[in-house]
Amino acid sequence: MIRKLESVFTLTDDERQALETLPMQVQVIKADQDVVREGDRPSRSCLILSGFACTYKMTAQGKRQIVSFNLPGDIPDLQSLHLKVLDNSISTISQCRVGFITHETLWDLCIRHPRIAAAFWRETLIDASIFREWVLNVGRREGISRMAHVLCELVVRLRAVDLVEDHACDLPITQGEFADALGFTTVHVNRVLQQMRAEGLIELSGDRLNIPDWDRLKQMGEFDPTYLHLESDQAAA
Incomplete structure (x- = not known):
């Protein structure tokens, strides 16, 4: 925390x-x-x-x-x-x-500690910012772009709490859970992930995710971390 x-x-x-x-x-x-x-x-x-x-x-x-x-x-x-x-x-x-x-x-x-109260207030505001971005993502982005955006967000948020090595992290999220988050069917999630693998955007081994080309994944997902409002620029790099 x-x-x-x-x-x-x-x-x-x-x-x-x-x-x-x-x-x-x-x-x-x-x-x-x-x-x-x-x-x-x-x-x-x-x-x-x-x-x-x-x-x-x-x-x-x-x-x-x-x-x-x-x-x-x-x-x-x-x-x-x-x-x-x-x-x-x-x-x-x-x-x-x-x-x-x-x-x-x-x-x-x-x-x-009134400043901690302010920090909690900031946290809830950032949660609202993430919800707004998810509405845009699910409502207007399609296919690989929608998946790429969520993967970028997860990597940046995990890096902020020191749970990312380079651009690799544990990701114990099933295809069914991604489907429920993205508005896809499980079959479509599988198809999108296979295409992302084939294009060299991601590497998945069990619950381990690696991103060989971070800049290209960000571009594919139209990902701008501004909505996460992180203090450290390094966390969003």
Whole structure:
């Protein structure tokens, strides 16, 4: 969480210490399990310590739309501090270590450290910026461009929390989960990934992604990291 916040906000030593000593209940949750569900009234927020999760909504017919991927350092239900009823669900993609922090603890932290409250506010604004970019991506980009954009975003966000080596990272996201995020069928996701491999845009080995030509992938995905509002230019390089 500290690495994530410091990618978008400069923390003082006292603020970093306050975050390091933040009490939380840590729980290991298996893959494909809901952490919270739409309609819940939670009294705590969840911090993703390791693993991948997603935020999603369901249609009345039971079709899932993933609206964001949640990575280590994210607090994907931070808005529940102010919005008492959740309007989305959060599920694990891989096995995750999750730290649950009570709202009472978070409120006390924000009162004692107003700049941390500002950092959390900035985080929620960036989440909204990502949602806007995803609407554009799913609504107007097609095929390889849509997939390339999401892959670029994931690499940049993982690099911000030191989980990328060069342009390679772990990516335990299934083709079905990409389909739910991109508005594709699973068959179409497979076809797009095969084409990206054939064109030398990506290399996939199990859950490991490598990008041989980062600049070309960015161009293909029309990817401009401005919407992520990172403090460090290196994270977006």
